Amino acid sequence: MNIDVENISEVLLSRFDGLDNKADILKSRELKTLYSIIPSLPEAERAIFGKKVNELTLKLKELVEKHQQKLEVPEPIDITAPFDINQNLTNANQLLTSDNGSQHPLMRELDIVLDIFYRMGFSAIESRIIDDDFHMFGSLNFPEGHPARDDYDTFMTKDKLIAPAHTSSMQNRVIQQNKSELEHGKAIACVIPGVVFRNEDVDSRHDHTFYQVEGVYVGKNINAGNLMATLRTFLEEYFGRQLDIKSQPFYFPFTEPSFEFALSCPFCDKKGCSVCSYSGFIELLGCGMIHPNVLTQAEIDPDVYSGFAFGFGLDRLVMMKYDIEDVRNLKSSKLEFLRQFS
Numbered sequence: 001m002n003i004d005v006e007n008i009s010e011v012l013l014s015r016f017d018g019l020d021n022k023a024d025i026l027k028s029r030e031l032k033t034l035y036s037i038i039p040s041l042p043e044a045e046r047a048i049f050g051k052k053v054n055e056l057t058l059k060l061k062e063l064v065e066k067h068q069q070k071l072e073v074p075e076p077i078d079i080t081a082p083f084d085i086n087q088n089l090t091n092a093n094q095l096l097t098s099d100n101g102s103q104h105p106l107m108r109e110l111d112i113v114l115d116i117f118y119r120m121g122f123s124a125i126e127s128r129i130i131d132d133d134f135h136m137f138g139s140l141n142f143p144e145g146h147p148a149r150d151d152y153d154t155f156m157t158k159d160k161l162i163a164p165a166h167t168s169s170m171q172n173r174v175i176q177q178n179k180s181e182l183e184h185g186k187a188i189a190c191v192i193p194g195v196v197f198r199n200e201d202v203d204s205r206h207d208h209t210f211y212q213v214e215g216v217y218v219g220k221n222i223n224a225g226n227l228m229a230t231l232r233t234f235l236e237e238y239f240g241r242q243l244d245i246k247s248q249p250f251y252f253p254f255t256e257p258s259f260e261f262a263l264s265c266p267f268c269d270k271k272g273c274s275v276c277s278y279s280g281f282i283e284l285l286g287c288g289m290i291h292p293n294v295l296t297q298a299e300i301d302p303d304v305y306s307g308f309a310f311g312f313g314l315d316r317l318v319m320m321k322y323d324i325e326d327v328r329n330l331k332s333s334k335l336e337f338l339r340q341f342s
């Protein structure tokens with residue numbers, strides 16, 4: 001018999017790389033022929049020949065398996081490698097190297113905001129990105145079926161988990177968790193930065209995902225004057241200049257009274273410019289005195305303690321500071337945009 005297993009092995013191995021479906025190699029005509037001739041071989045040759053054929057099959061099976069594993073586990077990517085590592089890209093010279101990577105402008109501004117509040121005696125805790133109905137609504141004096149729930153275009157899972165539409169969803173936790181401050185004669189003073197989500201149509205002023213910063217202050221004899229002074233102090237520090245402030249009545253279920261708060265335009269000093277739509281003032285945030293029901297839900301006696309709360313959009317604030325015309329720029333990864341901040 002002059003069929004040579006080694007020869008056939010070479011033929012099959014050289015064919016392997018070109019096959020679309022690698023497993024076809026195991027069904028090849030050559031392999032089948034090898035098996036079919038085993039019974040016809042003289043007994044002395046049969047065992048050796050059979051062993052060789054089995055070894056070849058095993059080798060081919062291993063190759064097929066290895067190839068499949070490679071498909072299942074993608075090549076690991078080194079996410080720490082510099083962006084410009086791939087010199088073959090046509091736009092490689094436009095890519096950033098890892099040395100000139102920098103903090104995202106929103107996060108840098110958030111650090112500045114938090115630093116101001118730290119210096120004013122506030123602590124900070126981040127909000128959650130998944131929450132529940134009680135924290136989003138119930139604890140904030142929105143009973144079930146309350147029409148104001150509709151003002152927050154809230155994303156909700158089938159089992160009623162919520163991607164919070166505001167950082168106020170942290171108020172109840174923050175107040176409860178810091179109750180001991182009140183027992184020690186101090187105040188609860190906390191800011192809560194976090195991402196919030198709304199089922200919004202996206203345009204230059206609105207995004208479905210954005211940052212808010214909530215503020216909560218609870219103590220004895222706290223009044224709306226304290227609220228206005230706190231906001232003014234923060235904003236003057238943030239914009240680095242004196243500002244006028246204005247408030248007008250508004251409605252939020254979780255504050256009574258509630259206000260819409262505006263600051264004088266930091267660019268034109270109330271003369272009117274494109275940033276403030278020629279009105280001299282810019283509406284920035286919602287705020288108010290924490291509703292007694294919200295304090296009660298957080299196990300605080302509203303006859304003894306009072307407090308204020310506020311919430312503003314960080315993206316809005318940063319857009320205002322740098323006169324950014326489109327909120328989408330902030331998440332666009334446009335290098336020309338980001339480089340302006342480094």
Ligand code: DAH
Nearest residue numbers: 166168286287288309310311
């Ligand atoms: N949660 C409100 C919003 O997203 C903003 C807000 C208003 C927060 C009044 C407050 C507040 O803490 O007191 O529209």
